[in-house]
Amino acid sequence: MKYLTGFAAFWWDFIVGDSIALAIGGVGVLVLGALLVRSGYPGVAEITLPVIVMSTLVASLVRR
Amino acid sequence: MLPPIRATQRMAWLMNPTLLLVGATFLASIVEAVEALTIVLAVGLTHGWRTALLGVIAGSIALALIVAALGPALVYVIRLDQLQVVIGVLLLIFGLQWMRKAIQRAAGQRAMHDEEVIFQRELDDLGRAGDLNLRDIDWNGFVVSFKGVFLEGLEVVFIVLTFGANANSAFGPATLGAVLACILVAIVGAVVHRPLARVPENSIKFVVGVLLVAFGTFWGGEGIGVEWALGDWMILVLASTYFVVALALVAVLSRSEARRTAAKASAS
Numbered sequence: 290m291k292y293l294t295g296f297a298a299f300w301w302d303f304i305v306g307d308s309i310a311l312a313i314g315g316v317g318v319l320v321l322g323a324l325l326v327r328s329g330y331p332g333v334a335e336i337t338l339p340v341i342v343m344s345t346l347v348a349s350l351v352r353r
Numbered sequence: 354m355l356p357p358i359r360a361t362q363r364m365a366w367l368m369n370p371t372l373l374l375v376g377a378t379f380l381a382s383i384v385e386a387v388e389a390l391t392i393v394l395a396v397g398l399t400h401g402w403r404t405a406l407l408g409v410i411a412g413s414i415a416l417a418l419i420v421a422a423l424g425p426a427l428v429y430v431i432r433l434d435q436l437q438v439v440i441g442v443l444l445l446i447f448g449l450q451w452m453r454k455a456i457q458r459a460a461g462q463r464a465m466h467d468e469e470v471i472f473q474r475e476l477d478d479l480g481r482a483g484d485l486n487l488r489d490i491d492w493n494g495f496v497v498s499f500k501g502v503f504l505e506g507l508e509v510v511f512i513v514l515t516f517g518a519n520a521n522s523a524f525g526p527a528t529l530g531a532v533l534a535c536i537l538v539a540i541v542g543a544v545v546h547r548p549l550a551r552v553p554e555n556s557i558k559f560v561v562g563v564l565l566v567a568f569g570t571f572w573g574g575e576g577i578g579v580e581w582a583l584g585d586w587m588i589l590v591l592a593s594t595y596f597v598v599a600l601a602l603v604a605v606l607s608r609s610e611a612r613r614t615a616a617k618a619s620a621s
Contacts, residue, residue, distance in 0.1 A: 304443070306450050315445035315569070319438060323577040334579050339591055342445065342570055343598050349453050350602060 314345030378530030385505040386538035392501030408498020441573020448565025455559035460606035567592035
């Protein structure tokens with residue numbers, strides 16, 4: 290159990306680091322983009338992706 | 354001044370995709386190598402170079418085993434679009450974290466030389482552990498050195514695999530860039546024997562963070578089915594846009610930090 294917890298902690302630290310907002314944002318950006326593409330709006334996704342990426346960065350800095 | 358034909362040839366040589374790939378992996382890997390070197394130096398100075406190097410060797414072997422086991426699976430088993438999504442997410446997360454820290458450092462909200470702080474913290478931790486149990490000193494140092502090399506090395510492997518896989522499986526140039534970065538940092542560490550305060554780490558992290566986020570957006574977008582209108586040139590557009598936004602954020606945060614400091618000073 291201790292090793293399992295350690296293993297999970299390692300990956301958590303490796304991927305999430307010190308900002309969970311950026312980890313969620315990184316995944317959320319592509320999930321939202323995929324939804325737009327599947328709904329038939331790939332052009333909108335092309336513009337929206339960079340905007341959401343930068344919004345995630347701004348949000349993580351403001352939340353400090 | 355060079356004649357136009359020469360200039361064009363020179364430009365074409367500089368824009369060579371293989372050279373760009375080597376450069377990109379070199380820049381991205383050098384940051385990780387520098388971080389690993391800080392930890393190894395801390396261990397070496399407090400617990401001897403034998404312990405530190407043992408950790409380096411063990412970490413490298415563990416890393417090689419993982420790459421041998423998972424590397425081919427990543428490249429040949431998983432579909433490229435799926436790989437692009439996974440890679441895109443990881444690059445976005447790592448890149449955004451690097452950008453955030455670099456912006457905070459440039460704006461004065463975070464210590465400029467984190468590596469110096471990390472180095473001192475490692476020294477303190479090791480010193481405390483040594484007081485408790487002398488027999489454990491070497492193993493503590495070993496584990497710290499191992500952890501540093503393994504973790505940072507894993508990030509280098511991610512960089513090589515991701516950059517290489519997205520350049521038509523050009524793992525040779527990608528590996529070359531990473532190996533050159535590691536060799537350069539090792540030489541610098543051996544010659545200078547000092548932690549990383551002298552390396553302009555924040556500037557490297559700033560640029561690399563922007564590049565990782567740009568590549569992450571591009572590859573992640575391709576993975577989910579976005580067809581970028583400008584093709585690969587979109588990476589340049591994304592990187593330039595992100596760079597400008599990051600600079601604007603530094604300016605805004607610097608001003609707010611200056612106001613906060615002035616308010617504190619007038620209150621006290």
